[in-house]
Amino acid sequence: MADNFTANPGTGGDTFAADDVAGVKYPYSKLDIGGDGISSPVTAANPMPVTGPVTDAQLRATPLPITSASAYAEDTLHVTGAIGNLMLAIRSDTDTSTADDGDYTILKMDEAGRLKVAVQPAGYPLVTGTITSASSAVPSKVSRVSNVMVYVVGTFAGVNFTFEGSLNSTNGTNGNWFGIQAVRTNANTIETTSGVLGAPPAYGWELSVNGLNWFRVRATAWTSGTATIQIQPGAYATEPIPAAQISGTQPVSGTVTANIGTGSIAAGTNAIGDFGIQYRSTATGAASAAPVTSPATPAGQSIKGSAGRLAGYDLHNAAVTRRYVKFFNATSVTMGTTSALFEVCLEPSQARTVNFPGGLGFSTGIQIAVTSARGLTDNTATGLAAGDVTGFIASA
Template sequence: MAYQPLPLTTDNRVKVSTLPAVIDVISGSITTTQPSINVDVAGGTVVADVSTASNITIFNSGTFSGINCTFEGSIAASGADNWFAVQGVRTNSNTIELTTGALSAQPAYAWEFSVNALSRFRVRATARTSGTQVWSMKLGSYATEPIPAIQSHAITGTVTTSLGSTTIAASASVTGLAWYYNGSLSNTDVTVKASAGRVYGYDFYNPNTTAVYVQFFNALIANVTPGSTSPTFSLYLPPQTGRDMMRTVPMSFVTAITICATTTATGGTAPTLPIEARVDYL
């Protein structure tokens, strides 16, 4: 009888395969239901010993209707009363499931599970209308982390972001500001915009020898009575002086933009001479 010498490495150690162990596919059939987790029913489960496996992929086929199976694991080598639910992920999406859901045909996907610390894995039928559902289970021997799809979690804590140099690109379509002009603004309130808007700039000139105030109201003209309605903002104009400004941060008005010119910040008395007014808005 001829003997085959053992293959040795250069330092005279026995060579071993670099490939993982080949594990046969485990098969079984669901022909009935097992309603209780700890009362075994023949044909109600398909069980796999996964004590030497890292992960498992399972798939079902056959002719059946309305069969729903739950996925369960156990850290005990035997026994009927030590099973618990485990999560798996579909092979065609990051859909995490505890059960197959009611199936009446072979699905277009399988399920993958991490079984690193389990002794046994099984599918248990909790509902069945008819037919036989055949399960095929393939164990993997590579060391893996738990299935990545089930590792997502809410982000907690404080996040600090450091920004480097930033280039701001202008939009290809540019919308300019609208503007309102009144060459004789006085204590009669007028509408700049009859709906919600934002004031980005203004240009006022007071020809009087006394100060004038421009009052801004966040209200429709029908709801404004100068001297009675409190302004949202009141701008002081020194005697015979103009004031203009373009604002980086606009003034926001959620109802409407209404203005008037008076001798005091919240009053209703008209200035001796009307003022010239321009308001830029959107």
């Protein structure tokens, strides 16, 4: 049948839009949101108004669809324009809890927008076990542990246990085990066993377990009672447990042999051996200083009348021309004949200071002379005046 119908068909009434369903007419209607005496049809430009926020219950009543445009399979490559769901994080300047134990929570960021990660070392629970026989053992997994503290409590008698580690055990029982050192907490005492105990001791034991997979305390003796072993793993990275420190007086044994020939060494300024660098000619073991004032006529001046060492000098030339200081390995000098060992040139109105660590050796004696010309045997006095060269020379 036709959907629409005409009112008063005999007199030519109006035609109404309708939908015919099994002979029954369902009229079509348009919404109008005008008030009394006002018409305001609902259109795209005049939509139906909705007031009031959507409640949480209303949102939960209808599941929110997630389209395939925002869901990706594993290993999907990134493409420009991909749509996804934003993952939020909370800014948390302080390290306080933002969720109860067992609740879901979200990522935390610091004040600079960086993801917060753990700044505290991992905490490990106390591992406990009992020794009730001479074959009891208390193991602890230590593959992620640096060191352990061990203590024993309870009521027991005749208990002795050893400290052992394993590289290949998978359950704390199987595998190969070997002894490791423990250090008492109250003394520099290294032990591989506890010794026979009849009560909890006044100390515990600290052990390095770096590199081990498992650690255990294994009984080697037991008489009665229950000894509860407490093992506290430590997360802090530490150096291996140091060996006992040497303290007090330590005994020394053996024989020391010294040979000084047929002579003897007297107390005082005598030295054992000559290493070639000491000044030992005086009672104090120091060098001696001899003052220098050059004469107007070149002549030898004795610095030391026997073999010795030239330790240094501090000399000043007051003249307006060069002066030459000659050093002789002799106890007396004939000017113009005796050859100097070496000579030093002093520039006009200049000073010169020289030190010889260990000294320069003179096998006979030390003499000096001042001339106005260069040459190891030169005796020139031209222009010389008394006191042209002054200062001191150190020898030993």
